[in-house]
Amino acid sequence: MVSFSRPPIHTIQGPHRSIPVFTDPGIVSNIDHRVVKSFAEEWKAFHHFTDEETEHISRxxxxxxxxxxxxxxxxxxxGCGSGRWSKWISGRVASVTAVDPGESILAADELLAPVSNVQLAMVGADDMPFADHTFDLALSVGVLHHVPDTLRAMTECVRVVKPGGLFYIYLYYDLGNRGVTYRVxxxxxxxxxxxxxxLPRVPRHAVxxxxxxxxxxxxARGGELMRRAGATRLADRMPLCFYQEQTFYVMRNDALDRFGTSLEQRFSRDEVRNMMEAAGLRDIxxxxxxxxxHAVGRKPGENT
Ligand SMILES: C[S@@+](CC[C@H](N)C(=O)[O-])C[C@H]1O[C@@H](n2cnc3c(N)ncnc32)[C@H](O)[C@@H]1O
Structure with missing residues (x-):
């Protein structure tokens, strides 16, 4: 496991581990606390991802x-949320440090209970308690479009990557590759x-x-039927085509993710590339x- 570069402010007891807390909610930084709270409520409700489900989406x-x-x-x-990707990757690498600034980290502790090469911390992207050049790979999956300043957060994520190491990101697209109907x-x-x-939590989740x-x-099921009937190109152009292969549980989770979140930003492919380059990445x-x-870039320097 890697070590923290400063002591935590305090610890909270998760269902399985004692979790160090580095986030100071009193200090205004590059974070939207309303978003973080709504995600904590989301992951409390949705944390039963089966390994098969995660494996399927991971492809x-x-x-x-x-x-x-x-x-x-x-x-x-x-921004590990439920911890589903930490769990997925933990079997493929030496260690995983899963961080999230909100109480989502408690859901992650639950999902990651059987995993031994994982450590958790409650902290956001822009005040991470790690020295420069600590990790071989940093992941940020569906997170940095929910912060006020995406480039600033990305730059901090890249800071903790070793020279020669990798940064992987998934950011919402701006629909620039879609037609007029889709955009309307x-x-x-x-x-x-x-x-x-x-809305308050209960009606928000119900809606x-x-x-x-x-x-x-x-x-999604209509699109799936088109695909089975051989109309593949039409199925690919249907709204929500990503869900043609997903379970209803994933649809419920993603509908809440999509409609329950107050701050979201969207980017063109060029904007994502420009931000990654400005954050110091190459070979994107x-x-x-x-x-x-979704994209991956390398921090220049010696190969790790
Ligand atoms: C859509 S969820 C993605 C969770 C997980 N990466 C996944 O793909 O399942 C976004 C997560 O980002 C976290 N988040 C919000 N602001 C953040 C920040 N400034 N730094 C790090 N994580 C943040 C939220 O608490 C939430 O758990």
Whole structure:
């Protein structure tokens, strides 16, 4: 395990471990505390990912990363949420440090109970208690579009990567590669998000489950039927086509993720590339597959 560069402010007791807390909510930094709280509520409700489910989704998320993983790597999962990707990667690398600034870390402790090469910490992306050049790989999966200043957070993530090490990111795309109808539907969905994300927890979760049932499920299953009938290109262009292969549990979770979150930013592929370069990364590889955009870059220097 890697060591922390400063002592924690205090510790909290998770279901299985004592977790060091480094986040000081009194200090305003590059973090949206409302977003962090809503995710803690989300991961409290959704933390029963089976290994099969995670493995299935990982084929999309980590298509460009899986062949770069090595058994001697020390990895940090920044904004780990439920801990599903920390768990997935823990069997492929030497150690994983899973960090999240909110009480999501308690859900991660639950999911990661059987995993021995993982340590947890409650801390955000921009005040991480690690020396420069600590990790062989930093992951940030669906996190940095929920912070006020994405580039600043990305730069801090890259700071803790060793020269020659890797940084993997998934950020929401800006729909630049979609047609007009799709974009209009998105505008409507986005207006709904702004309203739904302000609701208290119980109605927010209920509305999002209804959206999963009444919109995600029929649209995704309709697309799946088209695909089976051979209309693959049409199925690929359907809204929510990512969910054609996903379970209803994943749809419910993602509907809450999508509509329950007050701050989200979206980026073009060029914007993601520019930010990665500005954060000091080179050899940047994007996946053409969904979810858009996910990319991996290397920090220049000696190979680790
Ligand atoms: C959409 S969830 C993604 C969780 C996980 N990476 C996954 O893909 O399952 C976003 C997570 O980012 C965390 N987060 C929000 N602001 C953050 C920040 N400034 N630094 C690190 N994590 C943050 C939230 O608490 C939440 O758990």
């Amino acid at each position: 999309h998320y980590f298509d460009i990363l899986k062949d770069l993983l090595r058994g001697d790597m020390h990895v940090i999962d920044i 539907l998105f505008r409507i969905a986005d207006a709904l998000r702004r309203i739904i994300s302000r 999002c489950t209804s959206i999963a049932l009444l919109v995600y499920y029929p649209v 590889t994007f996946s053409d597959g969904m979810p858009w955009w």
